[in-house]
Structures are given as C-alpha cells and as structure tokens.
Amino acid sequence: MSDRDGNSFVWFLAGLGVGALVGVLYAPRAGSETREVLRSKAEEGRDYVRDRARQARDQASGWVDRGRDVVNQQKDQFRAAYEAGRQAYQEATADTSKNL
Numbered sequence: 001m002s003d004r005d006g007n008s009f010v011w012f013l014a015g016l017g018v019g020a021l022v023g024v025l026y027a028p029r030a031g032s033e034t035r036e037v038l039r040s041k042a043e044e045g046r047d048y049v050r051d052r053a054r055q056a057r058d059q060a061s062g063w064v065d066r067g068r069d070v071v072n073q074q075k076d077q078f079r080a081a082y083e084a085g086r087q088a089y090q091e092a093t094a095d096t097s098k099n100l
Contacts, residue, residue, distance in 0.1 A: 029037065 027034070
C-alpha cells in the first residue's frame with residue numbers, strides 16, 4: 001500500500017511539472033509585461049484604498065461635527081431651562097418673602 005501511495009505522489013509531481021511547463025509556454029505576456037500589469041493593478045488598488053480611506057475620514061469628520069452640534073444644542077437648551085428654573089425659583093421665593 002505504501003508503494004502505491006509513493007507512486008501516486010510521483011504522478012502528482014509529474015502532473016504539477018507538466019502544468020507549470022504548459023503555463024510558462026502559453027503565457028499571454030512576457031515576464032516584463034506581466035510585472036508591469038501587476039504593478040499597475042497594485043497601484044490601482046493602492047489608489048482605491050486611499051480614496052476609500054479619505055472618504056471614510058471625511059464621513060467620520062462629518063459625523064463628529066454633527067455630534068458636536070447636537071451636544072452644543074443640548075447644552076444651550078439645558079442652560080436655558082436651568083436659567084428659566086432659577087429665575088422662576090427666585091421670583092417664587094421673592095413673592096413668598098414679600099407676603100410674610
């Protein structure tokens with residue numbers, strides 16, 4: 001059984017070698033052309049990633065700005081409500097002290 005496994009492995013390696021040889025013989029481009037195509041595709045990928053990163057950064061910056069605006073609105077509303085409550089309290093205590 002081990003002889004059969006070894007024989008199968010040899011045929012596997014032979015097929016691998018024949019496939020590699022056929023691939024080299026029938027390659028659609030020369031090595032320098034293939035490297036240039038790979039280089040240009042890598043540059044396209046790099047540019048795409050940069051653009052997407054810039055878009056994500058801009059979008060996050062927009063979200064931060066909107067969040068800051070909402071927080072500032074809430075702070076202004078809280079201050080207005082606090083001042084209104086404070087003024088109402090002072091008026092109520094002033095009226096009470098006048099009536100006494």
